[in-house]
Amino acid sequence: MEILAILAAVLAFGVAVLAALVGYSWWVKRRVEAAVPPRGKFVHISTGPLHYVEKGQGPSIVMIHGLGAQLGNFDQFLMDEMAKTHHCIAIDRPGMGWSERPANAPANPRAQAAYIAEAIEALGLDRPLLVGHSLGGAIALCLAIDFPEKTRGLALLAPFTSRGDRPSPAFSGLAIPRAWRRKFAAWTVATPLGMWRSAPVFDLVFGPDRVPSGYGRAGGGMLGLRPGSFENTSRDYLASLRDIKWMQANYAQLQVPVHILFGRDDRILSPQLHGRDVAASHDHIHYHEIEGGHMLPLTQPDRCASFLRQADQTE
Numbered sequence: 600m601e602i603l604a605i606l607a608a609v610l611a612f613g614v615a616v617l618a619a620l621v622g623y624s625w626w627v628k629r630r631v632e633a634a635v636p637p638r639g640k641f642v643h644i645s646t647g648p649l650h651y652v653e654k655g656q657g658p659s660i661v662m663i664h665g666l667g668a669q670l671g672n673f674d675q676f677l678m679d680e681m682a683k684t685h686h687c688i689a690i691d692r693p694g695m696g697w698s699e700r701p702a703n704a705p706a707n708p709r710a711q712a713a714y715i716a717e718a719i720e721a722l723g724l725d726r727p728l729l730v731g732h733s734l735g736g737a738i739a740l741c742l743a744i745d746f747p748e749k750t751r752g753l754a755l756l757a758p759f760t761s762r763g764d765r766p767s768p769a770f771s772g773l774a775i776p777r778a779w780r781r782k783f784a785a786w787t788v789a790t791p792l793g794m795w796r797s798a799p800v801f802d803l804v805f806g807p808d809r810v811p812s813g814y815g816r817a818g819g820g821m822l823g824l825r826p827g828s829f830e831n832t833s834r835d836y837l838a839s840l841r842d843i844k845w846m847q848a849n850y851a852q853l854q855v856p857v858h859i860l861f862g863r864d865d866r867i868l869s870p871q872l873h874g875r876d877v878a879a880s881h882d883h884i885h886y887h888e889i890e891g892g893h894m895l896p897l898t899q900p901d902r903c904a905s906f907l908r909q910a911d912q913t914e
Contacts, residue, residue, distance in 0.1 A: 671819025
């Protein structure tokens, strides 16, 4: 009986801890959503409402963010500069930020490219320049291969383009293949661990550059603490390699100019593998390099703006 009592006490304690973690995750979610509400408009596509921000007039640019991010990566700095000469649209990819994505919707880059093509059609855009950062670069490449009529060119910032890189330690904990385990982790440990690990993760993701002031709110970084964001980031991470062999086999068939910009001290993706080597193998892919790390839209917005204007063939 004493053993049973001990087991019952342990079980009760475990249930109490889980309940506390779920409650804390829900509390953080509500606080984050109050601090960083939607600041743009919504358009409906096959995955549900898609959140976007638009600024400026002129030739259109569509900006596609990377893994675990949202449109604030562009909206905090880069869009304001580009809006002086262009019509800029930054989107929350389906499942991220304030855009919805059903649990059964595919998350591989080629599928996500089709979602962006839907958004381009729904917004009535005429062959916009696609700006893809990190995983958003892979999605932009897939879109240009599958829907060449939807874009006039690609300007890719630290893009994911090739096989062979070791996964960054910044992504440890994302490789959770079973949906129920992802949801369990999302609603128990992901939020407190995300807050606890923020400093070393930011050092990898932003370094050697500093995290810009106001990134949590103005840059939308706080939205990554929500359980749903963790779930979809895990799904995106697991699906990120699904199309990479197909992508690389089709780079020679790209019908639009492609420009790639890397920070030479990128700690997430190799500039050599994902930039220089790709450009060296294809005459229509052009490589550019500057000082900096991985989060160029936030840490080097002026240099990125110069690169985008140089890359845009309409000017």
